[in-house]
Amino acid sequence: MNGRRPQPSLCDAQEALCVENLTVYYGQTPALENVSLRVRDRQYLGIIGPNGGGKTTLLRAILNLVLPASGTIRVYGKKPGETGGLIGYVPQYAGLDRAFPITVREVVLTGLTKRTLTPFYRFTPADRDTADALLEKVKIGALARRQIASLSGGEFQKMLIARALAVRPRLLLLDEPTANVDPSSCDQIYTLIEELNAKMTVVLVTHDLFAVSSQVQKIACLNRNLVYHDETGLDEDTLHRLYGCPVDLIAHGVPHRVLREHEREDTP
């Protein structure tokens, strides 16, 4: 024992998400180093950054799927692992088996499944109605009985959003929800997320700078360290450093910031 008392957490229980000095290692390799982040209730945070920058790792740490080496995480004042029902999660599209024999409604019902392993647990008609209502909300109500293998990329993502909403979350985490999705479906998904933000806090991980910057209220740039966050100002140099290519930034009024679409160029 070193006799040192654990530092009290500076996180406020009213904050939707509070991350302090978070460090995560994969083996000997650091994935996140001293990342601190705060998100207020019903804020909309966009997390951008290059591949391998630690965006998904941050979400996985919040979800208690990876164990941090150090640091504090609180979701509405609760530790990861004690947040059951507070967080809705939309994972990356590629991580799931689309050939799995399950219907769209059944996927949404998995979000309503009882947490305890109660023997002979069956869904009630009310559960089915809830699942159908959620599918209507994400505009794929007509696909409830379809097998997931027959869905398009956009429909699949909407289904995953409906499943995340089945948990009745206060914080919605989305990991690249528009990857492999056509532009029209992208727009629909972003509009849907914006609507949901009226009722819950949203944290969106994405590579889509243009779309996200026209919607989110805060942008965090993550490349192992948190390069930018909130009030300090997101400038072109920061983005250039982060992505290794020129990124033009156009002021668009408070609190939005707009990043113009750019073509990737080699770093001089």
Place this chain on the structure above:
Amino acid sequence: MIDALFEYQFLQNALICSVLASVVCGLIGVIIVEKKLVMLSGGIAHTSYGGVGLGYLAGFEPIIGAFLFSVLAAFGIGAINRRGGTRSDVVIGLFWSLGMALGTLFIALTPGYPPEITSYLFGSILSVTTTDLWLTTVFTAVVLLVIVMLFNHWKAYLFDEEFAAIIGMRTAVLDYLLLVLVALTVVVLIRVAGIILVLALLTAPAAIAGMLFPRLKQRMAAAVAIGCVLCVAGLWISYSLDIASGACIVILSVSCYFACRAARAAYLRRKRKKAGRRAEV
């Protein structure tokens, strides 16, 4: 064979054992095919050979030894995989070889004449004893009960284990429970197809059902029925031609799988052609 069935106890035992084996094959087979745990099941099956050898050496029922080793392998592979840091196929391969090596060693150390181990390696459903049958019945009942009792939880866990963990489901319990069920299934199937041939019986009915039915419950029911037909037909051929029953059932199962696959490919080709012609018109 029908007359002989009424006449001989060993044939009745074999038939009951085939039906029970089909039930576990259908239920667990579909899960391991969907969860991509076929190689893990092979690892558990082959590790059980160590238990068979220990049974002979220590003088207890070899099938009990197979059960103990299967469960130990299931927990060992599961624990190492959960801890991470090692590729699961490496761990499975090592358990696979270790089990076979220990079995060979224990049998070599067994005093007296070397025991007859072919029935454990390649199955011998016609030599199923009443004790085997009771054990098979109990194990099948446990597998059936656990799958039916937690069906909705299994579905959520199999589709997206991470999401199940996020919403607070105890996925570690389901992980280990599934491995124990695989171990029980392997023990049930050792008498039918043997340690070496068990994989075909676990996967063929499930894979055929997967081609025919879109839903999990339907696939499980269909795999049970298909397994039943394959086992009983294999048994009948084996009895009629007086050849090894395990090999007969496995050859029939694998042939049926490839026949179904070819038929499905031909059907899809014809369907695509028809659709193309309609589009041209």
